[in-house]
Amino acid sequence: MKKSLLAVLAFSGAMLCCQPPxxxxxxxxxxxxxxxxIDQDILLLRHDIRSQKKKLIAANVPLTADEATKxxxxxxxxxxxxxxxxxxxxxxxxxxxxxYTTMTDAQADDLTQRMLAVDVNSxxxxxxxxxxxxxxxxxxxxxxxxQVERRAQLIIDLQLASQIPLVQP
Numbered sequence: 001m002k003k004s005l006l007a008v009l010a011f012s013g014a015m016l017c018c019q020p021p022x023x024x025x026x027x028x029x030x031x032x033x034x035x036x037x038i039d040q041d042i043l044l045l046r047h048d049i050r051s052q053k054k055k056l057i058a059a060n061v062p063l064t065a066d067e068a069t070k071x072x073x074x075x076x077x078x079x080x081x082x083x084x085x086x087x088x089x090x091x092x093x094x095x096x097x098x099x100y101t102t103m104t105d106a107q108a109d110d111l112t113q114r115m116l117a118v119d120v121n122s123x124x125x126x127x128x129x130x131x132x133x134x135x136x137x138x139x140x141x142x143x144x145x146x147q148v149e150r151r152a153q154l155i156i157d158l159q160l161a162s163q164i165p166l167v168q169p
Contacts (some may be wrong), residue, residue: 055150060148070136078129
C-alpha cells in the first residue's frame, strides 16, 4: 500500500504547514491580527483539509464507477454533518485560546464537557454513516474507507493537539 503511505505523508506534510492558534499573550508591541482575517484563514484551511482528505480517500479506496457514483454522495452528506461537529470543535478551541491564561475552573469544566460531547457526536456520526456506506460498498471496502477516514482524522487531531498547550492548574 505504497500510495497509502505516500498519501498520508503528503497529507501530514500539508497539516504541518498550518499556522497553529496563538495561545501566548500578545506583546503590546505586536499588532494583533484582525480577527475576521484569522477566521477567514481558518475557514480556508478547513476547506483545504477537507479537500486533502477526500483526495486521500480517493487514492486509497479503489472504487468501481458504479461504487463511486453511490459512495461520493453519501460521503458528501457525511462530510457536511462532520463540518457542523467540527464547527463546535473550532469554537471550543477558539474559546480555549482566548481564555487560556485566565481560565477558571468553571471554564475548564465547561470546555472539557463540550469537547467530550464533540467526541461523542463524531463517533455517533461515524456509526450512523457506517450503515449508509455499507449499503453502497462491499464490507471490505467499507472497512477500508473507515480505516482511511479514521487515520486521516487521527492525523488532523494529532497535529491540532500538538499545537494546543495543556491546561495549567
